[in-house]
Amino acid sequence: MPIDAEKAVAAEPRSTRISWDHKDVQLYHLGIGAGADPDRVDPATDPGELRYTLESRLQVLPSFATVAGAGVVGGLSSPGIDIDLAAVLHGGQSVRVHRPIPVKGSAVQSSKVAAVYDKGKAAVLVLRTEAADDEGPLWTNDAQIFVRGEGGFGGERGPSERQARPAVAPHHVVERPVRPDQALLYRLSGDWNPLHADPEFARLAGFDRPILHGLCTYGMTLKAVTDTVLGGDVTRIRSYRTRFAGVVFPGETLRIQMWTGENQVRVEVGAVERDGAPVLGDTFVEHS
Template sequence: MPIDAEKAVAAEPRSTRISWDHKDVQLYHLGIGAGADPDRADPATDPGELRYTLESRLQVLPSFATVAGAGAGVVGGLSSPGIDVDLAAVLHGGQSVRVYRPIPVKGSAVQTSKVAAVYDKGKAAVLVLRTEAADDEGPLWTNDAQIFVRGEGGFGGERGPSERVAYPAVAPDRVVERPIRPDQALLYRLSGDWNPLHADPEFARLAGFDRPILHGLCTYGMTLKAVTDTVLGGDVTRIRSYRTRFVGVVFPGETLRIRMWTGKDHVRVEVRAVERDDAPVLGDTFVEHS
């Protein structure tokens, strides 16, 4: 069997030193649509967008942690002992990020990666790939990526936890729409996710899609930026954690409809694709903030 769950979880964590600077942060922000907010009259020069795109005013959206070091944590997890899977069978099922303090614009950290768990969902296996980063001042972030591997379930393992967000039975407090550029996946992949599923039509067809799909983590970043700008006054330092479950694909050129229910210290979020009759995209999405 390509996945040996016991061997994968027991393997020693892998550590590597990663570094980044303002160019990496700016490229990531551009990849998730910074500088193109349709709610701003002149988004390219609006002060609210310049804090994502101009080095002299730059702040770092916490979801940048998913691509810092070119996403080496997830890539390393998929090559861990006991893991041997076909990329065409791999889908990103969910993602969570917790930050312990603001991410610096320029930094260097030791990132430790491991397979935290392997769950049996019947028709698929789920790998929980955990990456933790720390610099000289202490912990920076913890990422958990839930990776679905189709056709690898049924080995008799635990099904794993099921975290669900209870949405209020009332209209959302905020609703915004964010268009996805036709070339957005091509730009986003420059931050390190080179899976051809997001660029190569032939590979996409082998994976069961009629054309390349957008990275789930691009939708993830776009959604956090929308919440930050709409609910948190654009202040990324207020974000404590952010989690989601990927429930549907997104195609470049579509529009995201982002619904938000606000609480005292959190925002519950749901994302749908406008052009496909509000097809669900992100579910069980929760932003914790100060």
């Protein structure tokens, strides 16, 4: 079997030192649409956007942790994992921050396969990365990776992320346009998959044109929630998780629906131009 679940989970974590500074943070924020908020009169100079783009006022969205270190593909080279990357789908993502991410930093990031679940027709790998600096833990990332055709080995099925949509109308609805060049800018933060830039490669993958990175949508959504519900204060965010429910094409518009509760925001995201086709589901932001 290409996936040896026991070997993969038992393998020692792989550690690497990572570092970042304000330029990395600014590039990431620009890649998820900072400075282009349609609700601002002049977004390029609006104080609410400058906290994402100007080094003297800079704060760091927790979703930056998904690009600060090694990407998902690196975790797929762990012992016990021997799979065809064409069968891989990024099914979900979660980030938990243990304290605010500094604008400039250096940390040791360790990566391991935290779990392997058997979904029948597919296997699900939970790839966990944890980062810590001299002051202690910074963040924990979990990427849920579906591997088609690798299930049926008799393993634990694992938890279900599906939850019923709230029965009441959302408390907030915002729309965020995806620029035609947004995937080209976002990929400069480290995800060089040609699926997001090369039309010929996208057609081979079954799409008529390149698609936006799921993690770009993920970041755009967290920024929208932060600005709409949390007063733009990223330090209030404790954790953020989502299930990737569909693709987004550059040039489309995200409709982001939010239901607010005690220390939690429930979110659903759809593509406006495709009658609200689901993009992110089962999405939650926990905050103080």
